[in-house]
Amino acid sequence: MTTRSTAATAxxxxxxxxxxxxxxxxxTDGIGTVRRSVLPGGLRVVTETLPTxxxxxxxxxxxxxxxxxxxxxxxxTHYLEHLLFKGTQRRSALDISASIDAxxxxxxxxxxxxxxxxxxxxxxxxxxLAIDVVCDMLTGSLIRQEDIDAERGVxxxxxxxxxxxxxxxxxxxxxxxxxxxxxxxxxxxxxVETVNALTRDQVARFYRKHYDPTRLVVAAAGNIxxxxxxxxxxxxxxRAGALRDPDARPRQPRDGARTLSAxxxxxxxxxxxxxxxxVLGMPGLSRTDERRWALGVxxxxxGGGMSSRLFQEVREKRGLAYSVYSYTxxxxxxxxxxxxxxxxxxxxxxxLKICRDELNAVAEQGLTDEELRRAIGxxxxxxxxxxxxxxxxxxxxxxxxxxxxxxLSVDDLLAKIAAVTPDEVRSVARDVLGLRPSLAVxxxxxxxxxxxxxxxxx
Numbered sequence: 001m002t003t004r005s006t007a008a009t010a011x012x013x014x015x016x017x018x019x020x021x022x023x024x025x026x027x028t029d030g031i032g033t034v035r036r037s038v039l040p041g042g043l044r045v046v047t048e049t050l051p052t053x054x055x056x057x058x059x060x061x062x063x064x065x066x067x068x069x070x071x072x073x074x075x076x077t078h079y080l081e082h083l084l085f086k087g088t089q090r091r092s093a094l095d096i097s098a099s100i101d102a103x104x105x106x107x108x109x110x111x112x113x114x115x116x117x118x119x120x121x122x123x124x125x126x127x128x129l130a131i132d133v134v135c136d137m138l139t140g141s142l143i144r145q146e147d148i149d150a151e152r153g154v155x156x157x158x159x160x161x162x163x164x165x166x167x168x169x170x171x172x173x174x175x176x177x178x179x180x181x182x183x184x185x186x187x188x189x190x191x192v193e194t195v196n197a198l199t200r201d202q203v204a205r206f207y208r209k210h211y212d213p214t215r216l217v218v219a220a221a222g223n224i225x226x227x228x229x230x231x232x233x234x235x236x237x238x239r240a241g242a243l244r245d246p247d248a249r250p251r252q253p254r255d256g257a258r259t260l261s262a263x264x265x266x267x268x269x270x271x272x273x274x275x276x277x278x279v280l281g282m283p284g285l286s287r288t289d290e291r292r293w294a295l296g297v298x299x300x301x302x303g304g305g306m307s308s309r310l311f312q313e314v315r316e317k318r319g320l321a322y323s324v325y326s327y328t329x330x331x332x333x334x335x336x337x338x339x340x341x342x343x344x345x346x347x348x349x350x351x352l353k354i355c356r357d358e359l360n361a362v363a364e365q366g367l368t369d370e371e372l373r374r375a376i377g378x379x380x381x382x383x384x385x386x387x388x389x390x391x392x393x394x395x396x397x398x399x400x401x402x403x404x405x406x407x408l409s410v411d412d413l414l415a416k417i418a419a420v421t422p423d424e425v426r427s428v429a430r431d432v433l434g435l436r437p438s439l440a441v442x443x444x445x446x447x448x449x450x451x452x453x454x455x456x457x458x
Contacts, residue, residue, distance in 0.1 A: 017040035019037050019234070023035050024036050024046070024407045025409050030049060030051060031050060031052065032049070033226075034046065034047070035049075035226045036401065037226070037230045039213070039230070039234055039237070040247070041213045041242070042245075042251075043213035043214075043216055043218065043233070043243065043250075044216070044401060045217075045218040045219075045226075045233055046219050046401045046407070047229055048222075048393050049221075049226065050222055050223060053223050055390050056122060056123070056124045056126075056220060056221070056224050057122075057390040057393070058122075058134055058229075058394070059119030059120075059134070059398050060117070060119075060135070060217070061398045061399065061401075061402045062115060062116045063215040063216070064077055064211075065077055065115050065188070066078070066113050066184075066186060066187070067114055068210065073198070074186050074190045075191065075194050076202065076203055077188070077206070077210075078111040078155065079190070079195065082154060083143055083203065084109070084137045085097070086144070087147065088139075089142065090136055091136060093147075096133060096136075096137065100122065100133060103122055103129060104122075104123070105123070106120070107120040113184055114332060115399070115403070117395070118137060119134070121390065124222055127220070127222075131232045131236060132232070132236060135237060136240070138211060138216070139211075139237060139240035140240050143200065143207060148198075148199075148203065152195060155189070155190075156192060162187075162189060166271055166273050167323070167342055169269075169277075169442060170340070170440050171338070171340070172187045173269055173440035174336070174438075177262060177438045178262045178265070178281065178282075178336055178438055214248050214249065214251045219394045222393075253402065253405045254331075254332030254333070254403070255332055255333070263435065263437070263457075264437075264457045266439045266453050267439070268441045268445065268450055268453065269442045271443060271444065275443060276443025276444070276445060277340070277341075277443060278343075278348060278440070279338045279440045280352060280355055280359075280437050281336055281437055283334065283335065283435060284329065286335050287331065287332065288332070288404070289330075291427070291428045291431070292328075292330065293416045293424075294421075294428040295337070295432065297372065297376055298362070298367070298432075298433075299326050299327065300379045301371045302359075302362060303324065303339060304375070308325075308326075309358050310326060310355060314355070320343055320347050320354070321342055321351055322342060323341065324339070324351075325339070325340055326339045337432050337433070345444055345446075348441065348453075349449070356437070359437075363434040364430075365426075366425050366429055367422065372420075372425060376418060383414065383417070387410065438457060
């Protein structure tokens with residue numbers, strides 16, 4: 001039984017209604033041209049045309065993530081991601097996977113804290129198939145009880161797999177330390193308890209509430225024609241009766257201004273591992289904060305590569321860890337800045353002291369001219385190199401539309417990075433790195449070692 005309404009009441013037709021289309025980025029000779037169309041019913045379609053390649057990636061982004069869940073529903077977004085692959089009125093689970101496999105394509109999905117994405121990458125000639133399959137999944141999932149029961153075990157195995165990887169799990173623990181028992185602080189996968197308790201009715205209601213066309217963005221990149229993609233998407237959604245309200249408008253991107261106050265919090269998980277895994281960090285910036293460009297340069301210089309300060313001080317000079325890096329996580333209303341290291345349990349105090357010393361030094365003095373130059377070059381290069389396939393381009397335009405409601409060209413991105421000044425880096429370093437940190441640790445720490453962890457955040 002489908003979860004969408006099958007009532008016999010007449011729906012306003014979208015046929016004949018105008019599609020609003022704009023060119024957002026003109027590109028050069030048609031290459032890199034980004035266009036957006038808004039269908040009657042509020043569904044947005046953004047595309048980037050690259051006639052010089054032979055592939056295309058098609059994706060649908062939903063403005064729903066784990067932060068939209070109540071405590072009882074923790075894990076429902078990710079559970080639902082699995083279930084949309086289990087069959088529709090037109091296709092079985094095998095039909096869905098076999099149709100893409102048969103043309104040598106790849107198909108997958110991912111769930112984050114603020115969005116979910118389903119995508120398929122195929123040859124350009126097979127794009128109509130990818131559009132039909134992915135749209136069918138998003139609009140016609142059956143959410144059957146037998147699929148709920150079967151997939152529960154798969155999701156529980158995924159949770160177990162994460163728990164077997166402390167280098168991955170420690171980031172969830174850090175989110176809990178910083179954000180507490182809030183939707184952003186809870187794990188995207190949910191817990192064994194919440195996943196076991198989820199019912200078919202709960203997941204089906206969640207599907208109906210959040211997979212509305214006004215909350216979706218369709219994105220496609222590669223050797224494609226924008227008008228053709230729009231026609232095929234509109235046909236697929238019309239066939240499913242998904243564009244129910246022709247006068248609906250797209251939802252606005254999330255916004256807000258949340259202040260984190262988790263200073264000095266320590267979360268420790270005692271595990272019999274060979275290494276201790278630590279994340280030391282503090283509140284970062286929201287994804288709309290204009291200082292994010294300076295923070296990106298700062299993050300690259302601190303822990304973004306083999307020449308970064310943390311890598312040089314912790315690994316190269318002292319040999320205290322194999323893996324050490326820094327990272328940022330940005331949400332609509334807040335953000336996180338973290339430093340990760342994996343080391344022998346006995347070395348945790350030394351590693352934490354070095355990391356604190358380097359963070360404090362940069363907060364007080366900023367970066368050297370050489371560090372700034374190198375970080376800008378590294379960030380610029382990695383940004384461009386990371387956009388060398390149609391999947392990455394689809395991700396960029398889809399996420400940009402969903403999260404910002406706008407598009408920046410690659411040249412604009414590079415200009416933003418290149419324009420970062422030493423004063424801006426010093427300012428954001430004081431604002432972020434000058435805050436009292438919190439700490440998450442997973443490993444076989446003795447009681448005396450655990451007690452000393454609080455010194456690292458004092």
